Amino acid sequence: MIFKGRVWLFGDNIDTDLIIPGKYLVITDPKELAKHVFENIIESFYTKVKPGDIIVAGKNFGCGSSREHAPLAIKAAGISAVIAKSFARIFFRNAINIGLPVIISDKARDVIKENEVILIDLENGYIERENGERLMIEKYPKFLLEILKDGGLLQTLKRKFGSDND
Amino acid sequence: MGMTISEKILAKAAGKDKVEPGEYIIGKIDLAMFHDLTGPLTLNVLKEVGYDKPWDPNKIVIIFDHQVPANSITTAELHKILRAYAKKYKIKLHDVGNQGICHQVLAEEYVKPGMLVVGADSHTCTLGALGAFATGIGSTEMAAVVLTGELWFRVPESIKFELKGNLRNGVSAKDIILYIIGKMGVDGALYCAAEFTGDVSKLSIDSRLTICNMAIEMGAKTGIINPDEKTFEYTNVPSSYGNIRSDNDAEYIDEIEVYLDELLPQVALPHSVDNVKPVSEVEGIEVDQVFIGSCTNGRLEDLEAVAKILKGRKVKTRTIIIPASPKVYLEAEKRGYIRIFLEAGAVVCNPNCGPCLGGHMGILADDEVCVSTSNRNFIGRMGSPKAKIYLVSPQTAAVTAIEGKLTDPLKYVGV
Known part of the structure; x- marks a missing residue:
């Protein structure tokens, strides 16, 4: 799985209320959620983000609530992957389960620049910067990579349960 | 080497004698809960899968607590679809009249020591106060739990917080956990089980629930407390109820002492x-x-x-x-x-x-x-x-x- 996109830099501890405020949790359509993603920190983020863009953040990205609305909103806004020093665990699980690649890199946030175009190679485990520099990333356990390759847990469940509907 | 209470519960749920931190396991779920904001996404997933029959309706609870009674047409529609699903499969539903904050309702009526509990809400870690391993999950994986009764877990490292002494009047459990989070930072216990020991035994169940509730605010996967007589009485189980406590030689990645006597309101x-x-x-x-x-x-x-x-x-x-x-x-x-x-x-x-x-x-x-x-x-x-x-x-x-x-x-x- 290879992704290429323009970088948005974020800081540490980006919480789920900053990603998608609680008042929008009654919305279940990801496209509608996407219109409000990050609206409390970057005005009109939704109109500025381009398909394929990549978030590069500090530590503890996605801390707070278990709301799956958070990764759903990010993905539906067109973000192709999130790189961070570390992730809050429920956000990490949710992102993989809905097919949003989340990548742990200790160095990325310190060296990558805003608007830089970077490439991520998940299987081979590296990020390639515009200047050709390669940063190693933490590899997933195999079964998690499989879920991501499927495009999310939904597809895996469909394969398992979809045919024997009663 | 002994095991922590978290490792014991996860080992049992995985059908193993022993598990170690860092190991990935598939655990059998004893209790699954979703509410009026996370439940609808779970039902969306089940709808897309094309199959929505729960593995065991008796082990699922749906609780309305976030916006109840409905405060908008949108919320009313969410409640409506959850009601219909609960009715279809005879799943226990806490609707208007017996609605309440999900973690409190689960504590009062459903959770027992030693259970593996998942809830589609981050504060599910509250229930570790009753000696269960309880953790928050997302809506899509809740759909997987509803269908299969199982979920993958990475066995967490445990951090021991040993409480020492007595709180002065006017200081309470909330001050203890705020103080701890202040020292640890919002990611200080990331992915770990935060185990509270020592003079936590002097605290009431209500106080213990408050402490475990905020474990997530330092990134922990759960807060957990070894069950004792107070726990057995609260959860209405006999005190002979299984060997659900950390061994004396269990391993922790960090052990932190928290002195209560001098603690001020935080x-x-x-x-x-x-x-x-x-x-x-x-x-x-x-x-x-x-x-x-x-x-x-x-x-x-x-x-x-x-x-x-x-x-x-x-x-x-x-x-x-x-x-x-x-x-x-x-x-x-x-x-x-x-x-x-x-x-x-x-x-x-x-x-x-x-x-x-x-x-x-x-x-x-x-x-x-x-x-x-x-x-x-x-x-x-x-x-x-x-x-x-x-x-x-x-x-x-x-x-x-x-x-x-x-x-x-x-x-x-x-x-």
Whole structure:
């Protein structure tokens, strides 16, 4: 799985209320959620983000609530992957389960620049910067990579349960 | 080498004799819960899968708590689809009338020591206070749990927090956990099980639930406490109930001692839960709203502490009090607390999450300041992104309501 996109830099501890405020949790359509993603920190983020863009953040990205609305909103806004020093665990699980690649890199946030175009190679485990520099990333356990390759847990469940509907 | 309580519960759920931190396991789920905001996404996934029959309807509970009774047409529609699903498969539903904050309802009626509990809500870690391994999950993986009764887990490393001593009057469990988060940072226990030991045994179950509730605010996968006689009595199980406690030679990645005798009332300042100081250092901030409730501090012990302070006094700032469950509400009514709150000039709302996450019942306007007993003071959490939230104990909230500004409760106990 290879992704290429323009970088948005974020800081540490980006919480789920900053990603998608609680008042929008009654919305279940990801496209509608996407219109409000990050609206409390970057005005009109939704109109500025381009398909394929990549978030590069500090530590503890996605801390707070278990709301799956958070990764759903990010993905539906067109973000192709999130790189961070570390992730809050429920956000990490949710992102993989809905097919949003989340990548742990200790160095990325310190060296990558805003608007830089970077490439991520998940299987081979590296990020390639515009200047050709390669940063190693933490590899997933195999079964998690499989879920991501499927495009999310939904597809895996469909394969398992979809045919024997009663 | 022995095992921690977390490792024991996960090993049992995985059908293994032993598990080690870092190991991935598939665990059989004893209890799964989703609510009115995370449940609809789970049902969307089941709809897309094309198969929605639960693995065991008796092990699933649906609880309305975030926005109940429905506060908008959109919410009403969400409640409607959850009701229909519960009815279709005879799943236990806590609807209007026996609605309540999910973690409190689960504690009162469903959770037993040793269970593996998953809830589609991050504060599911609350239930570790009863000696269960309880953790929050997302909506899509909840769909997987509903269909299969299983879920993957990475066995967490454990951090031991050994409480030592006794709290002084006016200081409570909330101050303990705020103090710990202040020291650890919001990611200080990331992916770990936070195990509370030592003189936690002297604390009530209500207090233990408060402590475990906020484990997630330092990134922990769960908070957990070895069950004792109080736990067995609360959960109505015999004291011979299995060997569910950490071995003496269990391994921890960190062991931290927390001294209670000297602990002062604590406050988490905007906009981060680890931005913690003693209340005495920041007293006097003018307050627009006081909120007492939530899965952190909406229990009987909390309301009792508040009633003691508000009795015969009037609040100076608008004050919203929300009991966590119908059981708590009814007992507070029987004991006369509700009358005390009303006579003091507070509003008492029906059991639910209320303004904690900015859904309804006390949303904040631009530049307003709220002193709250809830668990998160993130930007925009309770409404306007320009509002400020200060997290405190019920005691601090109550004296703040009376004074109209952030106040140290120790002043009211004659210390």
